[in-house]
Amino acid sequence: MMTTIILDFQKYFIFIFLCFFSLLCYTLFFRKPKDFPLPPSPPSLPIIGHLHIFLSVPIHRSFHKLSSKYGSVLYLRIFNCPIVLVSSASVAYEIFRAHDVNISSRGFPPTEASLFAGSFSFISAPNGDYWKFMKKVIVTNLLGPQALKRSQSVRADELDRFYNNLFEKAVKKETVEIFEEAMKLTNDSICKLIMGRCCPEEKGVVERVKGLVTELDVLSKTVLLENLLPSWVQKLVLSLFKKKMEVLSNSFNELLEKTLVEHERKQGKHHHGKDLMDVLLAACGDENAAYKITRNHIKSFCVDLLFAGTTTPAIPIEWILAEIIKSPKTLERLRGELDSVVGTKRLIQETDLPNLPYLQAVVKEGLRLHPPEPIFERFSQEGFKVGGFYVPEKTSLMVNAYAVMRDPNYWVDPDEFKPERFLEEEERKEQALKYIAFGSGRRGCPGENLSHIFIGTAIGVMVQGFEWRFKEEKVNMEETIVGLSLTMAHPLKLTPIARTPNPLILNLKSRGL
Numbered sequence: 001m002m003t004t005i006i007l008d009f010q011k012y013f014i015f016i017f018l019c020f021f022s023l024l025c026y027t028l029f030f031r032k033p034k035d036f037p038l039p040p041s042p043p044s045l046p047i048i049g050h051l052h053i054f055l056s057v058p059i060h061r062s063f064h065k066l067s068s069k070y071g072s073v074l075y076l077r078i079f080n081c082p083i084v085l086v087s088s089a090s091v092a093y094e095i096f097r098a099h100d101v102n103i104s105s106r107g108f109p110p111t112e113a114s115l116f117a118g119s120f121s122f123i124s125a126p127n128g129d130y131w132k133f134m135k136k137v138i139v140t141n142l143l144g145p146q147a148l149k150r151s152q153s154v155r156a157d158e159l160d161r162f163y164n165n166l167f168e169k170a171v172k173k174e175t176v177e178i179f180e181e182a183m184k185l186t187n188d189s190i191c192k193l194i195m196g197r198c199c200p201e202e203k204g205v206v207e208r209v210k211g212l213v214t215e216l217d218v219l220s221k222t223v224l225l226e227n228l229l230p231s232w233v234q235k236l237v238l239s240l241f242k243k244k245m246e247v248l249s250n251s252f253n254e255l256l257e258k259t260l261v262e263h264e265r266k267q268g269k270h271h272h273g274k275d276l277m278d279v280l281l282a283a284c285g286d287e288n289a290a291y292k293i294t295r296n297h298i299k300s301f302c303v304d305l306l307f308a309g310t311t312t313p314a315i316p317i318e319w320i321l322a323e324i325i326k327s328p329k330t331l332e333r334l335r336g337e338l339d340s341v342v343g344t345k346r347l348i349q350e351t352d353l354p355n356l357p358y359l360q361a362v363v364k365e366g367l368r369l370h371p372p373e374p375i376f377e378r379f380s381q382e383g384f385k386v387g388g389f390y391v392p393e394k395t396s397l398m399v400n401a402y403a404v405m406r407d408p409n410y411w412v413d414p415d416e417f418k419p420e421r422f423l424e425e426e427e428r429k430e431q432a433l434k435y436i437a438f439g440s441g442r443r444g445c446p447g448e449n450l451s452h453i454f455i456g457t458a459i460g461v462m463v464q465g466f467e468w469r470f471k472e473e474k475v476n477m478e479e480t481i482v483g484l485s486l487t488m489a490h491p492l493k494l495t496p497i498a499r500t501p502n503p504l505i506l507n508l509k510s511r512g513l
Ligand code: HEM
Pocket: 122, 123, 124, 190, 304, 305, 308, 309, 310, 312, 313, 316, 371, 372, 373, 376, 377, 436, 437, 438, 439, 440, 441, 442, 443, 444, 445, 446, 447, 448, 450, 451
């Protein structure tokens, strides 16, 4: 009897031991990330879920509030479509370091026939052959360091024009709307860089592009929202703004087709260097190209670049000047640096930028506090684990760059304008992980270097060449969102007073560009 009990006990013990062992093995080696919980979800409304939050203005602040209350990774939904919102520097770092390939698409193009965000778009293209081909084209011919070196003289001319406009206003004692002037600088420069050879003849092209890009900015939020909706609601929303999108797309199409024809007509004739359109046309006709692009690809690519590269770098120029005017200490230090490095006899040029560390720090700090694209979107191909939670496959991922760059766990005095924070070498290295004004990873912004040139030289010119007067008691820093961009709610209007009686530009002609 006793022996039977001992044998039974041994059997039970072995059985229980095997159960524990299997569970341990399963937990350690076979447990799928799916077993992690979904991120927490704030209260939602019946049927529409969290749609009302996406419609609130300004959306980055609503998201920021939500994450402060419920956590840095949140699970939201619009109807039945899942969206994961990321709002902290540590989670953003984990995602871009460990899952970059998995999240290197932006979801599906919503408006098939449109030149913007349609099926030929680079920005919304999946991470495949087309995207890789165009990325190489853009880096080699427009935005990479060598390409930027080759196009220096184009930007130098536009910077002269920018300075001259301000100088004329100073002479006439006129008020300047800073964003308007900045937008003229970036828009004219981008147009010349993309389709340069045809811009001087085609008077009015750059002005038309500016108008179309402004309209596109306003429509962009609808496009993003539509992308997040279930297909039956997408169709409904599309029917509401389809006409507007079509008109806009057709206007771009007409303008770009004319410019392409002009390029083809002038091919082989005397011209000074190739612009991006020449390169794209050559690729279009190249039977052996790594990817066979069409005319629609070229036009859509140009729309993407005009959309991404015109308003976005113009917005921070206004914000940063506002911050400088609010802070006399910053203005004094910046002017001191410019006067000692550039001097008072010639105007700053882009080759001075590497020697102006404080100016660079001011630009970065301005972009940290006021990222023109406060939220950007990615899409998970496969499910993955982040911050202890599970993000399912085919889920939209929204990164709140505004919240990440004001994360109090990673930034000292996160809401203060302190350019000095970017000067210390150690700090700078560490911040590379939490500074995401230009996104991160393979789908990060390819226009970062060009943007630093635009913003650095524009701010340099405005501080070096002018004193600025304003009528109000103090600068109003209230924010608003236009389309998807974070802009000043009250446009900055200032009167320039030239710091020298003669334009600095006259001394520039010796620069030999
Ligand atoms: C201050 C100026 C700018 C800011 C703050 C900015 C910011 C961004 C951000 C946040 C993204 C998404 C990145 C991601 O998903 O990780 C992006 C993408 C992009 N930007 Fe910029 N951008 C600026 C200027 C420019 C300029 C001047 C150009 C080109 C002329 C440009 C072209 C693009 C393109 C083509 C993409 C899509 C890249 C892809 O999907 O592979 N951007 N930008």
